[in-house]
Amino acid sequence: MRFTRKLFNGIAISAIAAAASLGASATHAADKITIMVGGYEKQIYLPAKLAENLGYFKDEGLDVELLNEAAGVDAENQLLAGAVQGVVGFYDHCVDLQAKGKFVESIVQFSQAPGEVELVSTKHPEIKSPADFKGKNLGVTGLGSSTNFLTLYMASKAGLQPGDVVTVPVGAGGTFIAAMQQDQIQAGMTTEPTISRMLKTGEAKVLVDMRTVDATRQALGGTYPAASLYLESSWVNEHKEETQKLANAFVKTLKFINTHSAAEIADKMPKDFYVGDKDGYIKALEEGKGMFTPDGVMPDDGPKTxxxxxxxxxxxxxxxxxxLSKTYTTEFVKNAK
Structure with missing residues (x-):
């Protein structure tokens, strides 16, 4: 009888321990948040990797995994498929998706300017403005991407019809550079550090600059909220606590950017992001970090633009x-610690 009771107690304790272990594992799995970034080496999406490297996700008790995806439109598809919980990408996807009956919202607005530049190959001096795009191949990160939206808008604003230009998905970084070197594209929209790399070699020059708020207003007629953290509205409603913690981490990151020099920020980034030219990376960041919001709040005139x-x-x-009120929220950034 004593043996049986001891055996029973042992089995019970083991069962409780196993259940606790299983519960902890399940909790850990549920708490993990996967965020896909539309190219996390791009300076426009710098807050994602910076937040991770500063330890701000861990400070909030979050287990966040960042995944890299070259084109924002592909990141959007991963979100809708349920493969990831969030996307660091352009806010305009929130507007475009609502038109398709899908509801996603910007939770933290990283920037109020696209941080994009239309580069033109120096092999094509005949291209002096977007009006000269007719008959040209124009590089974009992906078809349906934000760079595709903006490129077609610039062409339209210059009086061209959709069939007058061809947008070619060439990604960013090395693939973009190779496409321009091989004349697969004659102009294209890209971000830092790709911009600085091409200007340094003299293979391209800036045609339209949207790296600052003032330049963006001139090019597009208003501020253009771009890089953001966006989530499905249904996920936000079901995970208010996690959403608030994400907002806390990113608002702290934006404040870090706003209160530190480009060199100090660069020191917190992975060395391979410099692409062998740290000085160039810092210079580009100095010139472009004004695009970031100081607090994650959506600019008033941005959604309309x-x-x-x-x-x-x-x-x-x-x-x-x-x-538009359903494409973004300021609730979480305004409540951020």
Missing amino acids: VLAVLSEFSKNVKGKQID
Whole structure:
């Protein structure tokens, strides 16, 4: 009898321990948040890797995994498929997706300017403005991407028809550079550090600059909220606590950017992001870090500018009623610690 009781107690304790272990494992799995970044080596998406390297996710008790994806449109697809919980990408996807009946919202607005530049190959001096795009191949990160939206808008604003230009998906970094070197594209939209790399070699020059708020207003007619953390609205409603913690981490990151020099920020980034030229990386960041918001709050005139751009040519958005209030929220950034 004593043996049986001892055996029973042992089995019970083992069962409780196993259940506790299983529960802890399940909790850990549930707490893990996977965020896909539309190219985390791009300076426009710098807050994602910076937040991780500063330890701000861990400070909030979050287990965040960052995944890299070259084109924002592919990151968007991963979110809708349920493969990831969040995307660091352009806010305009939130507008475009609502037109398709999908509801996602920007939780933290990283930037109020695209941070993009339209580069033109120095082999093609005949291209002096977007009006000269007719008959040219124009590089974009991906078809349906934000760079595709903006490129077509610039062409449209210059009086060209959609069939007058061909947008070619060439990604960023080395693939973009190779496409321009091989004349597969004659101009293209890209970000830092790709911009500085091409300017340094003299293979390209800047045609349209959207790295600052003022330059963006001139090019697009208003501020253009771009890089952001966006999540499915249904996930936000079901995970208020986790969403708030993500907002806390990113608002702290934006404050770090706003209060530190480009050199200090660069020191926190992975060395391979410099692409062998740390000085160039720092210089580009010095010139472009003004695009970042200081607090993650959506600029008042931003959503309207984005809607105007998409309504101009996008078959998805044109003629649709878009409720901009459902494409972003300032609730979490305003409550951030």
